Amino acid sequence: MTVKSNSSSGVVDTSSSPFAKLIALAFKEVHLKDGFWAAWRATTRREAIPYGQQKLIDSGAISNLEVAAGRRDGAFRNMRFADSDLYKWLEAASYELANSWDDELASRVTACVELAAEAQRSDGYLNTYYQLTNTQLANIEKRWTDLRHDHELYCAGHMFQAAVAHFRCTADTRFLDISKRFADHIDETFGPGKLESVPGHPEIEMALVELYRSTGEKRYLDLARFFIDYRGRGLIGGSPYHQDHCPVREAREMAGHAVRQLYLTSGMTDLYLETGESALLETLNRLWSDMTTEKMSITGGVGARHDRESFGESYELPNDRVYNETCAQIASVMWNWRMLLATGECRFADLMEWTLYNGVISGISLDGKSYFYPNPLVSRGTIERSGWFDCACCPPNVMRTLASLHNYFATKDANGLQIHLYDNCEIETSLPEGGEVRMVLETDYPWNPDVKLTVKAAAETGKKSEWTLSMRIPGWSSHPRIVVNGAEYSGELAPGSYAEIRRVWRTGDTVDLTFSMSPIFHEAHPYVEPARGCVALTRGPLVYCLEECDQESGGKVMDCGIDTDTPPQNQWREDQLGGVMTLDAKGFHESRENWQGKLYRRVEAGKAPSRTNVTLKAIPYYAWANRGKYPMSVWIPRA
């Protein structure tokens, strides 16, 4: 079999979306070269995806499908949404087939698709939990009867996303056909005047819009709109947990179950991209401001509460018990990517990048085989990643994100090309005004700020080939500088916006972008109580932390303080944690001897604890918990 791919599509295909400001590039148009993200994708491919398949076999997700297909006997195993774990894995594997074809992986994927085809009922329905279970509450006759708690439409959404990815990456239509039959069945079942209800766990909304994009079937878009419009009418109980507490356009704040909320906002953004409904975009902007100014950890982590896996109140951002589910951070990336496509605004790319570097890859170990579900900002030495979870939503979600990550690097529009993320890569696409263009980015990002872009091929047809190259100047950066073909660029260069370089681009042209990547001490809004009097250290797009195993002479992380007047020094450590830039900061260890046996004491003047000056060693937050269970902290008290 030869590889074919749908050349016009990426993860979110806005190539025909009338209200998209930016068009996502196709998978094949961005090629990662050796570098930070290529290493992560290689780990995903080499370790995580085979490991994940074995876990899906062990957990019963694949055997459920085999039983439903009539290939073997057995009972339903695992959580009722086990199908979705498999679909997310299939989505990840599909991306990897586009990244680099492999017959063995392809045959594994195909085997699953064939299983799904056999398991699908003649009416198009496919959900192994309802097909295999036969209790009073759950059996095939009871399908679609408990939309609040069950995950049939959620699993369907993950099927559609996987099928769309499979189609776009392989041009094979079999999985897409299965999805269309299921979507048709859902469309026959749900809608105004039919079954008027919505899923307790959003996901299908964005999936249906993508299915519409890949099939052209407008009914799927209408169905997505139906599921969005009918939410908040109390049809599934009215709780924030199930995202049913208010009509979506009236929402004033991010609330309830974080992944549900963010999958919903992602679906709403997909709907906006097709319909251009201003009320939707206004709501989305309002919710984004609420999230980013009151409900987000400095890592980009969202969904602060363990309790119901939900957003907390404004400024409710603990260090120890912050939930920050890996899936919520992934959902935030998905939403920010869609907002970026909808608006072209740099702030969405900024947060997408920040969340990828800090909130997403913290969820997976460096070896690709263990995972965090919550991502706390402090550890007292009791926390480690797990090999898998009973509720295994996060691991395959990380896999599909990393396998498709290059897709978020660049976009195009009528004026030219936009570069959002930086790493060693080659971008090759066709621009409306510029024709075929190919360029190479060379950088040591995220460790060093210099990015060199070289145009390798450009259609030089005079006026027509003048186009705009937009390069993102990260919001966290300072002192940006661009040199084009050796000459200082004199256009506007503001952190948090795109430098727009318009010219006739020729083969051999070069752009050198740089900016300051000096370590920065951040403070949190005073309402964030556990960060009061503390700073967090960042450098470039990376949040840093102190892990106890790195500290001098057994110094305890919880006894450290930091001197913010002395700039930390960065040092490349090739041998540590897969190669990381560490930061050495001036600080101290504070004695706790006066606290022996006390939890509270009266304040007494002149009782300053004794301090020992030390050099604090900070590592990127994403890399913690890879060497054992050590105390760790992101927020460090200031001297």
Add this chain to the structure above:
Amino acid sequence: MTVKSNSSSGVVDTSSSPFAKLIALAFKEVHLKDGFWAAWRATTRREAIPYGQQKLIDSGAISNLEVAAGRRDGAFRNMRFADSDLYKWLEAASYELANSWDDELASRVTACVELAAEAQRSDGYLNTYYQLTNTQLANIEKRWTDLRHDHELYCAGHMFQAAVAHFRCTADTRFLDISKRFADHIDETFGPGKLESVPGHPEIEMALVELYRSTGEKRYLDLARFFIDYRGRGLIGGSPYHQDHCPVREAREMAGHAVRQLYLTSGMTDLYLETGESALLETLNRLWSDMTTEKMSITGGVGARHDRESFGESYELPNDRVYNETCAQIASVMWNWRMLLATGECRFADLMEWTLYNGVISGISLDGKSYFYPNPLVSRGTIERSGWFDCACCPPNVMRTLASLHNYFATKDANGLQIHLYDNCEIETSLPEGGEVRMVLETDYPWNPDVKLTVKAAAETGKKSEWTLSMRIPGWSSHPRIVVNGAEYSGELAPGSYAEIRRVWRTGDTVDLTFSMSPIFHEAHPYVEPARGCVALTRGPLVYCLEECDQESGGKVMDCGIDTDTPPQNQWREDQLGGVMTLDAKGFHESRENWQGKLYRRVEAGKAPSRTNVTLKAIPYYAWANRGKYPMSVWIPRA
């Protein structure tokens, strides 16, 4: 009907407990007079108890018993442990009958007891959930089959506690007889070689010891020991939530569901009081140290996690999301009372008092009709007490605590009398060496520190009437002073211990106890992150807080800082919150204008926010949330 009472018994009857250091006084031996606690008890009697009965009718707790008694048809309503809500209410009402007899209340209580008698099966079993439910999992044949999750033994324990209280307060044996029949049935069912398992929710352990004390039936004590000894063997799944994670004598820290943990330690202490097993006392002391030095809010609140209502890790003590279930604080009082009886050590009386004033009565509104389940240390203006709960454990637990509160005031032993709590009251008892004695305490406690004790009657038979009056010098106090009959007392006077005044006491003798009640600024261990850089204000046994409705010119509680160099001034406010001492502290409001739209920002030198000096008004923590939903905070940043 005339009131009879078992004159030798209080809430915990250690009059015959061989390993009790102290003997609890009987109900009738302490009479509260007008004062702080008398007001709370009056509210309980006048408002909470009738209100509670109506809620028990509304919630189905009483009708469940009526259906089980065959008086009416109907299905089981409410939580599966609804019986226990009624039993706790009956316990509270029984105490109130001893406090002040009332025919109407007595007939309501008797009606419930008669209902229970009719509902009880011939074999002694009584649990309306299992008697009324008829599903595959729960029906009368399935009783005792799901000890991990069900609450049959928990409900039985609450029945026994209520029945013992009813017997001790009224001398009526009917409820006690019902309990004995049920306890006999449980004893026939459980034990080595019989059904070897333990309840998922401890409670019956202490109840069985009390039933033993009131009946003399040693089998009940043995059964309590069985339920304690067989815990931690994995018989009910092995989780900390169900207190099954380790054998009780091996426990190193307070863990799992807080109320379960504290009911268990209470039962263990009751067992120790009867058996004197040193391994139990060592464990209890170890656990008490763990709780008080690493896992307790400054209010005495315990059980920090919403998630599974459990103890958190060491120093995991958030302000906003701390759980501090009202029932857990009540359980802490129950445990500390038993530890005090077991050891006579002041630290247990200190914590009992502190928890009563701050952790328990914060759980009930001033009008007695609304309740907190969790008791947070900060509110962003979204929190208010509820009229009742689906899971209504807390309200009747508060009622039984307040109705029996005077019982914790004093104890006796071979040497004399010990006074633990201070309020206006009369104490009348018979001392081994001193014969009949009657004394009056007059004080304005907790608002002012002076306590005047006057001996109203003392048997004056020469040498034999020399006995020791022990008066608690609270651990939080300073500069204690005692004057006996106008002469300075020269014995040892140390905060956190008892002043032991031994003499021949005569009618008309007076003791004047005083100490400093100056406001104190407390700081928390630096590992308690949300309190870093903050202080909490206390005065006497009361923790204070800032509630936004009290602050000058609309100052926001979250924008306040406090000057710890200037002593706060106290001011009596007769008209506020039922009469409270407020504290005026020097402080400031800090401008947040530079934070507009920002959650994190880079630290920049010289960016001190502008401050406005103000007088901060603090009220006792227990009194907050009685005037509407206002922001509140216990921990205030220091200047």
